[in-house]
Amino acid sequence: MKKFKLFMDIQKEEDWLNSMAKKGWxxxxxxxxxxxxxxxxxxxEQVIRIDYPTFRTRxxxxxxxELYEDYGWxxxxxNWLHYWLKPADGRDELFSDQASQKAYLRRLLExxxxxxxxxxxxxxSVMGNGSYSKSLKGAYLTPGLWxxxxxxxxxxxxxxTPFALMRFGMxxxxxxxxxxxxxxxxxxxxxAKELDKTT
Amino acid sequence: MKRHKLLPLxxxxxxxxxxxxxxxxGYAIMQKVEEMSNGQVRIAxxxxxxxxxxLLKYQLIELLPAEDSRRKVYRITDExxxxxxIEQERLQHILSLYEGRPDHEKV
Numbered sequence: 001m002k003k004f005k006l007f008m009d010i011q012k013e014e015d016w017l018n019s020m021a022k023k024g025w026x027x028x029x030x031x032x033x034x035x036x037x038x039x040x041x042x043x044x045e046q047v048i049r050i051d052y053p054t055f056r057t058r059x060x061x062x063x064x065x066e067l068y069e070d071y072g073w074x075x076x077x078x079n080w081l082h083y084w085l086k087p088a089d090g091r092d093e094l095f096s097d098q099a100s101q102k103a104y105l106r107r108l109l110e111x112x113x114x115x116x117x118x119x120x121x122x123x124x125s126v127m128g129n130g131s132y133s134k135s136l137k138g139a140y141l142t143p144g145l146w147x148x149x150x151x152x153x154x155x156x157x158x159x160x161t162p163f164a165l166m167r168f169g170m171x172x173x174x175x176x177x178x179x180x181x182x183x184x185x186x187x188x189x190x191x192a193k194e195l196d197k198t199t
Numbered sequence: 200m201k202r203h204k205l206l207p208l209x210x211x212x213x214x215x216x217x218x219x220x221x222x223x224x225g226y227a228i229m230q231k232v233e234e235m236s237n238g239q240v241r242i243a244x245x246x247x248x249x250x251x252x253x254l255l256k257y258q259l260i261e262l263l264p265a266e267d268s269r270r271k272v273y274r275i276t277d278e279x280x281x282x283x284x285i286e287q288e289r290l291q292h293i294l295s296l297y298e299g300r301p302d303h304e305k306v
Contacts, residue, residue: 051245056252063225063271064248070226070270071244094245097211103249 116181123174139168
């Protein structure tokens with residue numbers, strides 16, 4: 001079974017994958033763009049973890065995958081975020097001390113902060129310059145489009161609609177994404193602060 | 200002298216450096232540490248990966264040229280041994296305080 005789902009918050013994504021596993025739907029592959037490949041299974045005692053590692057070298061990525069596989073984790077895919085599956089045996093966490101948990105949170109903050117920031121900057125700069133995002137009608141650029149009639153108009157109108165939607169919608173989409181990333185950022189920021197307090 | 204960025208060592212780092220007095224591959228480090236700590240310290244995969252990368256970055260450990268092409272083997276460097284010596288002195292000093300010796304006395 002293939003499922004399409006988009007998540008902002010990787011904690012929620014991880015929870016969802018694990019709750020699917022509890023119901024007997026085991027995720028076997030995660031591809032880019034949010035497509036999850038599930039298989040029905042009888043064994044429900046499986047655990048999925050999402051990691052966000054950074055690699056200083058290409059070799060580091062190889063060593064990363066090798067090491068996790070030696071631990072019994074199965075790589076389900078991922079480019080930035082990496083998805084790992086293992087039979088539950090009581091040693092089901094990726095991090096075993098506070099220094100590495102903090103480092104993980106710091107990496108997540110970088111991830112959400114930089115994506116959120118870039119999305120917002122692009123959204124604002126596009127909205128500030130162009131007028132496409134202010135009205136959908138203004139996003140149609142064909143000269144004399146609105147003076148055309150009949151099938152002439154219909155053809156030109158339908159032809160340009162996908163482009164107009166993109167011109168009009170892209171900045172709004174980026175704005176919404178940017179805000180969503182920032183919301184998750186502040187959630188993990190709070191979490192990181194709480195972790196700091198306990199040390 | 201400025202203190203090294205990784206000092207004082209975390210328990211995890213400490214055990215990894217001590218384990219790497221002999222060449223080991225990643226998973227074997229975890230097993231060795233578990234044995235050395237009488238089962239008290241079980242380093243998870245992500246923690247071990249991060250620690251290894253950090254220690255490599257500061258050149259406290261090194262990758263050995265691969266004999267077996269699959270598994271990468273690590274070993275402590277002279278610099279790493281130096282860090283352990285600094286830590287040993289620090290811990291011995293703290294131990295001396297536990298034992299009630301005057302703290303200005305050199306160990």
